[in-house]
Amino acid sequence: MNKQQRIKLMEYQTRSFTEGTVEYMNDQWVFFDSESEEASLMDDYLHQEIEILYNNRWKKGKIFEGGKIDLGKDSIFLQNHDLIRIRKHLIYSLERLLEGLSDDSFFQFVTSLNSLQFSVYDCIYCYNHLEFLGHEKRKSGVNFLIFDNQEQLCNVQHHFSYFESINDRFEFTINSGKRMIIEKVSS
Incomplete structure (x- = not known):
């Protein structure tokens, strides 16, 4: 097993994401955790990998200022009530x-x-x-x-x-x- 295989095994773990929706409030993007209903600023996740439900498929991307998500070849902007997943960090x-x-x-x-x-x-x-x-x-x-x-x-x-x-x-x-x-x- 090499490092790539370890990463793959970790990538497919259950409950590896915090899932929720986003809303634009007071000139800021706010993330609402669907499980705990806690709110946090999307600014806390800038430059991190997230997944967004886009055209009924989960797409990986990085979040940037202003709600911009870089999907590799494409870029999109967050919309109110978009469903996103943020990868959890291990202890x-x-x-x-x-x-x-x-x-x-x-x-x-x-x-x-x-x-x-x-x-x-x-x-x-x-x-x-x-x-x-x-x-x-x-x-x-x-x-x-x-x-x-x-x-x-x-x-x-x-x-x-x-x-x-x-x-x-x-x-x-x-x-x-x-x-x-x-x-x-x-x-």
């Missing part, structure tokens, strides 16, 4: 943890999490103990992660031991009592 400690996993461990972790109906974007807490070990030769410990998909909670303990071999063990526990353990050992 920094989770992002660093995922970057540090081997390709096999990364794939097994993400696909196992998905099989339990959770997305990496459902992470509400991540303690990444690996970050505190720096450049030590022997690295072992446990990372703690909590995911919330609005229906259930999932606690993940990531036991790791990196020295002569690379050992990643993920213990998933859902609040319903369902449990799953996966382990990846490589030399």
Whole structure:
């Protein structure tokens, strides 16, 4: 698995977007989150990738000042009540943890999490103990992660031991009592 494949797997995660509509109010574009009904200024998302429902299809683009969206070859301007999606950001400690996993461990972790109906974007807490070990030769410990998909909670303990071999063990526990353990050992 290369970096491009990792990006693809992350791109197709469920709940990776905040979806809502926009309105022009007081000389500013305002985004209304359809789930939480919270309002935020579109200026907060300038130069970020967004998706807009355009001609009944989701189109990727970048948002610029004045409600301009660059779709690559074309540019369009926001209209009142346009439906848009803004990609969520991962919790920094989770992002660093995922970057540090081997390709096999990364794939097994993400696909196992998905099989339990959770997305990496459902992470509400991540303690990444690996970050505190720096450049030590022997690295072992446990990372703690909590995911919330609005229906259930999932606690993940990531036991790791990196020295002569690379050992990643993920213990998933859902609040319903369902449990799953996966382990990846490589030399």
